[in-house]
Amino acid sequence: MVQALQFARGRLSRAAQRLRGKPDTTLSLSAALAAFMPPPTELSPTAPAAPAFHAETGNRPASATEPPTHRYRAIWLSDIHLGTPGCQATYLLDFLKHNESDVLYLVGDIIDGWQLRRGWYWPQSHNDVVQKLLRKARKGTEVIYVPGNHDEVARQFDGMAFGDITVREDAIHVTATGRRLWVVHGDLFDGVVQHARWLAYLGDSLYTMILALNRHFNRIRTRLGFEYWSISQFLKHQVKNAVSYINSFEHAMVDEARRRGCDGVVCGHIHKAEIREVDGQLYCNDGDWVESLSALVETMEGELKIVYWTTLLDPPEPVGRRRRRATEMAL
Incomplete structure (x- = not known):
């Protein structure tokens, strides 16, 4: 165990040095993943699971000045899009700090391989997200990674574990009330992604431009004391064709969940x-972390809720202090 941690820290240190140096535009997504994770090991069906937190313990005790940490049975996150300027990594880190769960599902598009192939972008806050997820897995949270279309290279590792994070093509989650939920990213039921790949890439480029406008817009809102608000999400919900597409997507997803003998889909x-x-x-x-800043959670009683994280509980650290802390962790 000590050797594995030392290996991971060495990988993180080398990755930090690379990311602070000259950008490497030829680095593939699989290489980016490997920079943060130890070599994969086949999962053993008989291997004991990592110890989970007890439901009876409730929330972790918080200091008088620190906001409380919420405790859930399961959390679902998707469409984080690390490696893009549109990723709201600061808000996600704040969410991960103040929310714990027995199981954490990463439901695809965690790292944006499409954008990284166009140009390398990986600030320290994106490093911090990866480190936070790995740290949660080491401390007992069962982390299951279900890749999507933007990080589809990870699908080749189905059934393997990276740094205590399990990769699955899809998963079945059973709630506290006994409902079976099929967990999958959903791109396989998107006709544009499957049959008009060029159109999906074009749409992704236009979407990136809107997100850039959205980022500058919300920087001004933050200075004025307003919450995060997504221009792109507002425009998308006003277009009739987009609404029709979403409805078709939802029906396709639930039909497949029913065929698989499940009570629903995530x-x-x-x-x-x-x-x-x-x-x-x-x-x-469960939404995303470039527009809605949302997550799906299951309470200890089995209730499913959408949580929006549009306000930071903790102010972001100064860049210099954050870099020093990341370097100390890597050593």
Whole structure:
């Protein structure tokens, strides 16, 4: 165990040096993943699971000046898009700090391989997100990574573990009330991604431009004391064709969940957080971390809720202090 941690720290140190140096535009997504994770090991079906937190312990005790940490049975996150300027890593880090769970599902598009192939972008805050996820896994949270279309290179590692994070093509989650939920990113049910790849890339480029405008807009809102608000999400929900596409996507997802003998589905992909009944099946979308800043959570009693994290509980650290802390952790 000590040797594994030393190996991981060495990888993190070398990755930090690379990211602070000259950008490497030829670095592949699989190489980026390998920079942060130890060599994969086959999962053993008989291997004991990492110790989970007890439901009876409740929230962790917080100091008088620190906001409380919420405790959930499960948390679903997707469409983080690390490696893009649109990723709201600061808000996500704040969310991860103040929310714990027995199981954490990463439901695809965690790292944006499409954008990284166009040009290297990886600030310290994106490093911090990866380190935070690995740290949660080491401390007992069961972390399950279900890749999406932007990080599809990770699908080749189905059934393997990286730094205590399990990679799965899809997963089945059983709630405290006994409902079976099929967990999948959802891109395989997107006709544009599957049959018109060029159109998906074009749409992604236009979407990136809107997110850049959205980022500058919200920087001004923050200075004026307002909460985060997404221009791109507002525009998308006003376009009738987009609304029709979302409805078709939801029906396709619940139909497949029913065929698999499940009571509902949890997915991401379309960046629209929602919980509702569709054709008698439970449809849950956990949203994203470039527009809605949302997550799906299951309480200890089995209730499913959408949590929006549009306000920071902790102010971001100064860049110099954050870099020193990351370097100390890597040594």
